[in-house]
Amino acid sequence: MSKVRVRFAPSPTGGLHLGGVRTVLFNYLFAKKHGGDFIVRIEDTDQTRFVEGAEEYIFNCLKWCGLEPDESVQHGGPYTPYRQSERKEIYRQYAEQLIKDGYAYYAFDTTEKLEKMREDLKAKGSHSLMYDHHIRMNMNNSLRLLPEETQKLLDAGTPYVIRIKVDANEFVAFTDMIRGEMEFDTNTVDDKVLLKADGMPTYHLAVVVDDYLMKITHAFRGEEWLPSAPIHILLWKYLFGLDKMPQWAHLPLILKPDGNGKLSKRDGDRLGFPVYAMDWLDPKTNELTKGFKEIGFLPEAFVNLLAVLGWNDGTEQEIFTMEELIEKFSIEKVHKGGAKFDFEKAKWFNHEWIKKLEIKNYELRIKNEFELKDIAINDDAYLHKVIELVKDRCTLLPDFYTQGSFFFTAPQQWDTESVKPKWNEEKAAYFNLLKDKFSSLQFWELEKIELAFKELAAEKNIKIGELQMIFRVMLVGSKMGPAVFVIAETIGKEETINRIENAMKQF
C-alpha cells in the first residue's frame, strides 16, 4: 500500500463549521484507512481576513473530535513552515518560473481598469466577463507590452500581479474519486491571479506548490472548488508534471435545513442550533457563536452524525465508532449531491451515544453540568447511579440536570394541580402511616419499600396508582423521572420521609 497523505486547509477567518469538520473527517478516515499521514495546513494568505487565535481554535476542535493531525502548523513536521504567510518567497519563485516558461505573465492593470473592462464587456453584451485570451491583449500586461516596457514598469515599482496564461480551445481532464472522469474546456476558465500585488499567493498557486512540496497524494475539498480545478490541473502540468499530481475528491456541500443554499453560521442563529464544532468568540466583533460541544454533544456523536451526512456504507448501520468508520469508509460511496442538515436527527445521534457510551467517558462533563447549577457532587458512586437511572431520557448533556437534580436536592415546588383533585383525609392518613412504616423498615431496599407501600394501600383499600402519583410528586416535585420506588431507594430512607413530610404541608 502506498503512503497516503491528505491535506486540509481550513480558512482561519473564524469558527470551524460542520462542512469544515466533515472535510477533515473524511480526510482523516481515508488517511487512517490507508495507513497514510494526515496533515492540516492553515490557509492565511489573505491577511485582511486573518483572525488571531483561529489556528489554536481549529486544533482544539479537531482534538475534541479525535482528529489529531500527524503533521501540522502547531506540531511542526518535515515540511515546515506550514503557515502560508511564512512560505511567501517559495510561491514567488514558482510564479516567476512560470513566467520564464511562458505559462504566466505580469499584469499591471489597476482595480479601476479591471472594473471598466468588465463594464465594457457587459455593455457589449458579452456572455463572459473573464480576463482571458479574448481580452488579454487589450490589457496592460507583459504579453502585450514590449519586454523593455515591462522591465521599466517593474523597475519603477509599479504594483503588479502574476496571472496564469490559459490557452484557448484545450481540454483539461482528470479523475475525481467521487465523480469519476471530469473534463473542462479551457475557454471557460480565465487567467486567474496567482500572485497578488502584496506578494502573497492566491489559493490556486499555494495549493499546487504546497501539495507538491509536501508530497500530497490525495486532496479532499468542498465541491465549490470544482470550477477552479482546471486551473490547478494546468499548474500541475506546467510546474511539476501531471504524473505527480494528487488524486482529487470534491465533497458535496452541507445545505440549510429549510430553504436553499449552503449552511452558514447565520442559519444556526436563525434556527436555533449550532453550526460550529465549538464555541467561537470572534476577537474582532466580540461575537460568540455556539458550538456543538458546549450545548452538550458528545464528540463520538458529532463525528458519527457528520460521517453519515453524505456517506453511507450500503448497510443499515447508522451508529459507528471512529474505529468502525476507519474500517468501513470508502470514498467511492460518498454522494455527489449536497445534503440538508437536520438538527433533530443530530440530537438522535447524541441520544444514542449517551445510551451506548460508557459513563466514565462523559461523567466529568455531567458533574460540571450539576456544578454550574450549584449542585456539588461529592459522591462519585452516587452520581454514577443517578446517571445510569436517567441516561435513557437525556438527549443533550444538560438534560442530566433537568432529569436528575431531584436526586440531589429536595423539590421546592410541587405539581399541586395534579395532586389536589386526588388529595383527601384518607390519603393524608395513609401517608402519615407510611412514614411510620418506612422508618421502622430495617433494610431500605427496593422490594421492601414497594411491599410496605402496597401492603398499606391494600390495608386501607386505596388504589395504588393514585398513591404512586402523589408519592412521586412528593419526591420529585412533578410527574417525571424513573420508577418511583427506585427514586425512594436511591435518595434514602431519611430523605424520603423528609420529603413526604414537607410535601404534606403543601397539599
Next chain:
RNA sequence: GCCGCGUUGGUCAAGGGGUUAAGACGCCUCCCUUUCACGGAGGAAUCACGGGUUCGAAUCCCGUACGUGGUACCA
C-alpha cells in the same frame, strides 16, 4: 447572463433495467408504564417533468424545470 455539479417520502438514505421501492429521523395510532422517557407493534408519506431506447425504466439516453456552486488581487 455564462460555465460546472446535482435531483428517490418533510429530512438523511438503500437500490443502478424486472423489488410489495429497504432502513433511519420526524409525525400519527396502539401496547408497556396510573409519571416523563426508553422499549415494542402498526400507520401515513417518495423515484422532479417530458420525450426516447427496451418486451419491460426509479435505474440507460436526450431535453426541460428546479436546486446548488463558480464566475474576486476570498478561500
